[in-house]
Amino acid sequence: xxxxxxxxxxxxxxxxxxxxxxxxxxxxxxxxxxxxxxxxxxxxxxxxxxxxxxxxxxxxxxxxxxxxxxxxxxxxxxxxxxxxxxxxxxxxxxxxxxxxxxxxxxxxxxx
Amino acid sequence: xxxxxxxxxxxxxxxxxxxxxxxxxxxxxxxxxxxxxxxxxxxxxxxxxxxxxxxxxxxxxxxxxxxxxxxxxxxxxxxxxxxxxxxxxxxxxxxxxxxxxxxxxxxxxxx
DNA sequence: CGGAATCCGCACTGATACTG
DNA sequence: CAGTATCAGTGCGGATTCCG
Numbered sequence: 001x002x003x004x005x006x007x008x009x010x011x012x013x014x015x016x017x018x019x020x021x022x023x024x025x026x027x028x029x030x031x032x033x034x035x036x037x038x039x040x041x042x043x044x045x046x047x048x049x050x051x052x053x054x055x056x057x058x059x060x061x062x063x064x065x066x067x068x069x070x071x072x073x074x075x076x077x078x079x080x081x082x083x084x085x086x087x088x089x090x091x092x093x094x095x096x097x098x099x100x101x102x103x104x105x106x107x108x109x110x111x
Numbered sequence: 112x113x114x115x116x117x118x119x120x121x122x123x124x125x126x127x128x129x130x131x132x133x134x135x136x137x138x139x140x141x142x143x144x145x146x147x148x149x150x151x152x153x154x155x156x157x158x159x160x161x162x163x164x165x166x167x168x169x170x171x172x173x174x175x176x177x178x179x180x181x182x183x184x185x186x187x188x189x190x191x192x193x194x195x196x197x198x199x200x201x202x203x204x205x206x207x208x209x210x211x212x213x214x215x216x217x218x219x220x221x222x
Numbered sequence: 223c224g225g226a227a228t229c230c231g232c233a234c235t236g237a238t239a240c241t242g
Numbered sequence: 243c244a245g246t247a248t249c250a251g252t253g254c255g256g257a258t259t260c261c262g
Contacts, residue, residue: 001201001204002119002122002194002197005193005196005197006118006119006122006193007117008113008114011113012113023224024223025223025224036224036225036256036257037225037226037255037256037257038255038256040225040226041254041255047211048208048211048212049204049207049208050203050206050207050208050210050211051204060223061223061224062223063223063224064223064225071200071203071204071207074196074200075196077192078189078192078193078196081188081189081192082113082116082189082193083113085185085189086112086113086116089185089186090112092161092182093112093160093161093162093182095161096159096160096161096182097161100158100161101159134243134244135243135244136243146234146235146237147244147245148234148235148236149235151244151245151246152234167244171242171243172244173243173244173245174244175245223262224261224262225260225261225262226259226260226261226262227258227260227261228258228259228260229257229259230255230256230257230258231254231255231257232253232254232256233253233254233255234251234253234254235250235251236250236251237248237249237250237251238247238248239247239248240245240246240247241246242243242244242245242246
């Protein structure tokens with residue numbers, strides 16, 4: 001279960017859909033680095049889990065809208081706090097990484 | 112960045128370390144299904160990111176304790192809300208899944 | 223446009239052996 | 243005990259192609 005919720009792409013999709021419903025191609029453009037395959041797979045899983053609603057408009061060219069279900073909306077609050085956390089602490093983490101890498105390099109040098 | 116934080120094993124490690132500091136083997140026992148290799152890798156990443164502190168006790172047999180850093184502790188709150196969410200809604204999700212699977216099966220049958 | 227299907231490489235796993 | 247190292251097997255994810 002955690003696997004699904006803690007999935008990178010799922011988090012991003014839910015974060016984006018909370019603002020407004022989006023089309024497939026809009027999602028793909030806004031989520032940097034997602035392949036078409038993974039976006040499709042992710043959306044299917046979220047739909048299956050009842051977190052996202054998929055609406056197909058029978059027009060030419062085809063148009064598919066995605067939006068959060070009420071259940072999906074309840075998840076959004078905790079998602080957002082996670083996203084906010086990463087934004088707030090990413091510089092701290094960057095510092096920690098460089099320090100760690102330095103310590104490791106020094107250790108090798110000393111040996 | 113989200114990759115690291117949204118990682119399955121990282122979440123579980125942080126959730127466990129919040130209660131109390133743990134030894135390597137204790138973590139491994141309590142996290143079901145984690146391989147020794149992935150636990151090692153996960154702990155190294157968390158240490159590098161400054162979320163977990165690693166303490167080696169120079170005794171025989173060796174003993175290594177892991178605990179959350181202050182930075183890691185700030186992450187725990189949002190982690191916990193995520194874990195709580197999954198626990199609270201997992202039956203809802205299970206229902207959604209079976210319904211979805213039924214709809215898909217019916218669709219195939221009708222074709 | 224929004225997929226489904228296929229192929230393929232790589233990361234993860236599991237097992238085993240070895241070390242401080 | 244807490245790792246590191248290595249190898250074989252598997253499954254996920256990327257790139258590409260084709261379809262309604």
